[in-house]
Structures are given as structure tokens and as C-alpha cells.
Amino acid sequence: MRGGKTELKAGSCCAGSSLSWILSNGVIELALHREPCNELGSVSLGEFEKFAAALESMQAEAHALIIYSELKPGFCAGADLRELYQRSEAVEKAEAARGVRDFLERIHRVLNLIDAAPLTTIAAVHGVTFGGGLELALACDLIIADKMARFCFPELRLGLIPGFGGIPRLKRDLGNAVVRDLLLTGRSFNATKAQQIGLVSQVVGEGEALRAARATAAQLGKFDRDTAAAAKKFIKPIPQEELRREIDIFCELFARPAVQAGLRKFVESTDAQPYLP
Amino acid sequence: MNTAEQTLDEILSLAAMHFKVPREKLRPDDDFFKTLGIDSLQTLDLLTKLENHFRVELPDYELQGVSDFRTLAGKIQARL
Numbered sequence: 001m002r003g004g005k006t007e008l009k010a011g012s013c014c015a016g017s018s019l020s021w022i023l024s025n026g027v028i029e030l031a032l033h034r035e036p037c038n039e040l041g042s043v044s045l046g047e048f049e050k051f052a053a054a055l056e057s058m059q060a061e062a063h064a065l066i067i068y069s070e071l072k073p074g075f076c077a078g079a080d081l082r083e084l085y086q087r088s089e090a091v092e093k094a095e096a097a098r099g100v101r102d103f104l105e106r107i108h109r110v111l112n113l114i115d116a117a118p119l120t121t122i123a124a125v126h127g128v129t130f131g132g133g134l135e136l137a138l139a140c141d142l143i144i145a146d147k148m149a150r151f152c153f154p155e156l157r158l159g160l161i162p163g164f165g166g167i168p169r170l171k172r173d174l175g176n177a178v179v180r181d182l183l184l185t186g187r188s189f190n191a192t193k194a195q196q197i198g199l200v201s202q203v204v205g206e207g208e209a210l211r212a213a214r215a216t217a218a219q220l221g222k223f224d225r226d227t228a229a230a231a232k233k234f235i236k237p238i239p240q241e242e243l244r245r246e247i248d249i250f251c252e253l254f255a256r257p258a259v260q261a262g263l264r265k266f267v268e269s270t271d272a273q274p275y276l277p
Numbered sequence: 278m279n280t281a282e283q284t285l286d287e288i289l290s291l292a293a294m295h296f297k298v299p300r301e302k303l304r305p306d307d308d309f310f311k312t313l314g315i316d317s318l319q320t321l322d323l324l325t326k327l328e329n330h331f332r333v334e335l336p337d338y339e340l341q342g343v344s345d346f347r348t349l350a351g352k353i354q355a356r357l
Binding site: 152 | 321324326
């Protein structure tokens with residue numbers, strides 16, 4: 001079922017080249033498995049859109065969604081910067097800008113749907129949870145982290161801001177001083193720190209995040225679904241206006257030559273530490 | 278509190294254990310990228326391991342250009 005041999009179809013159990021999902025006992029498990037570290041590019045996005053369509057049909061039967069990675073390096077290293085660079089180099093500037101906006105709007109639709117889904121969503125993370133990977137986790141209601149998880153918003157080093165809804169969701173969930181620290185320094189931080197600042201709800205031992213997420217999902221299954229959905233809707237507003245503004249700011253920044261230079265530097269880097277901001 | 282030498286010794290032991298390299302093969306002035314054969318993602322793993330062990334927070338930008346165990350130990354020692 002791996003390696004893109006099976007086409008994704010809407011339904012309760014599907015596998016693609018980047019991700020797979022299964023619905024069992026009221027819990028949807030979405031597994032990410034695009035090597036090297038689940039970078040989010042056009043193929044992943046297409047599969048996420050299929051998952052989003054399936055989620056709408058599955059959510060009547062589910063009370064929880066768990067998103068996790070099957071890959072050792074981590075949960076998700078964020079946007080596929082190599083694809084972004086190659087695509088924007090291959091076309092005219094205006095077309096590249098349109099392509100970026102289209103990509104952002106599509107991924108925002110997926111993440112907004114996960115964010116607002118009437119079931120409890122859990123990101124079970126380990127290892128690298130950077131950029132778009134952190135933004136995916138932030139769309140979930142709970143983040144359960146392996147103690148070896150590492151989080152980061154490295155976008156400023158490229159002359160960009162997070163573009164997959166990270167800033168509005170971070171602002172929704174954390175204090176503004178913490179948001180400024182994480183965004184403006186671009187430093188990475190571990191799971192203990194993530195729990196201290198209120199980003200992560202549980203820190204567990206190495207290799208235990210998925211087990212802990214499943215235990216949490218089993219507990220959630222004891223509650224009335226409609227009550228849980230009503231509580232979530234009341235507690236967790238979707239910052240629509242800021243999400244739209246984030247796309248605009250990202251696109252304005254993306255048009256600057258410094259960004260293309262930053263992307264080229266990353267793609268062509270032979271630095272032993274390209275992931276260190 | 279650890280002395281600088283104790284910190285360095287613990288780092289070498291942790292790195293050896295985490296990356297399954299014989300402890301005796303690691304020396305303080307080794308380039309850990311080469312000796313451990315690790316890439317940037319694995320370096321972040323090492324950083325997390327060290328932060329958890331020493332209960333410190335070490336901003337990764339302080340590690341820019343750091344490639345030997347002794348200098349790494351100095352950075353951690355400064356935060357103990």
C-alpha cells in the first residue's frame with residue numbers, strides 16, 4: 001500500500017505515496033510517510049486534499065483524529081523548499097507568485113478543515129516538527145510530543161514568515177511574548193520547553209507519542225460526541241481574518257529577490273547544519 | 278554543579294550511546310559531524326538529547342560553526 005502504487009480514494013482506509021489513513025473504532029489515524037521527513041509539496045498537498053474530503057465523510061463515525069509520522073527523522077520538516085525553489089525558478093515571476101498563492105490557499109483550506117473538524121484532533125509528534133510541520137500540529141486540538149521532538153519556525157532565515165496558518169494559530173494559543181520569541185529568533189526548542197509555554201499538552205518517552213495519543217483518543221470516545229464538538233467550537237475560534245492576512249503578507253514577502261536567494265542558498269547548501277537557523 | 282571536564286565527559290558518553298559509537302573512539306577535539314557520521318537532522322537530535330540530560334536550553338544559533346565536542350561542552354557549561 002506504499003510508494004504511490006495505490007490511488008487515494010475517499011473512504012475509511014486509503015494509502016498514497018505521502019500519507020495514509022484508516023478509520024477504526026471511531027478513531028481516524030492519518031500516517032505521514034514521505035521521505036525524508038514528510039516535506040509538504042504538491043503531491044502531499046493533493047493527498048491532504050483527498051484526506052480532507054474523506055474526513056468530511058468519515059467524521060460522522062469518528063470522535064478523534066490522530067496525525068503522526070511513520071518516519072524516524074520526525075513528524076514533518078515543513079514545506080518542500082526544493083520544490084518551491086525549482087518551481088519558482090522554472091516560470092515567470094508573476095506565474096510563480098500565483099502558484100505560491102494557490103498552494104497557500106489550498107493548504108489553508110485543508111488545515112482550516114482539520115482545525116474546525118467536529119472531532120478532537122491530536123498531533124502525535126516526534127523528532128523534527130519544523131515550519132509547516134509545526135503549523136500542521138498547531139491546527140490540531142492537542143499536541144502530544146515524544147521527549148525527542150524539536151519545534152521551530154525557521155522561515156525568517158529565508159526572508160519569509162510561516163505561511164500555513166502558523167502565526168494566527170500560535171497567537172491564538174500562546175502569549176504574544178512567546179510568539180515573538182519563537183518567530184523573531186527562529187530558534188528551535190525541545191518538547192519540555194514546548195510544554196512549558198503551553199504548546200504541548202503531554203510529553204512522553206521516546207517512541208511513545210502514538211501510544212499516548214491512542215490512549216487519549218480512547219478516553220475521548222467515552223464522551224458524548226455532540227457535546228465534545230460543541231465545546232470545541234466554543235473554545236477554539238478559527239482566526240479567519242488573520243489567516244487570510246497571513247497569506248497576503250507571505251505573498252508580498254515572497255515577491256522580493258531576497259527570498260529566491262535564500263531558497264537557492266538552502267537548496268544548494270552543503271553546510272552540515274542547514275536546518276539550524 | 279558539573280566541572281567543565283565532567284560536562285565534556287558526559288557529552289562524549291551520551292553521543293557514543295545515542296549514535297552507537299564506541300566511547301573510546303570519541304575525543305574532545307573531534308569534529309562530531311565526521312566522527313559520528315551525522316547530518317544536520319541528527320545534530321538536532323544530539324542537541325535535544327543534551328538539553329534533556331543537562332536540563333538546559335541551548336539556542337541552536339549558538340551552535341552555528343560549532344563542530345567539536347569541547348566547544349559544545351563549553352556552550353553547555355555556560356548554561357549550567
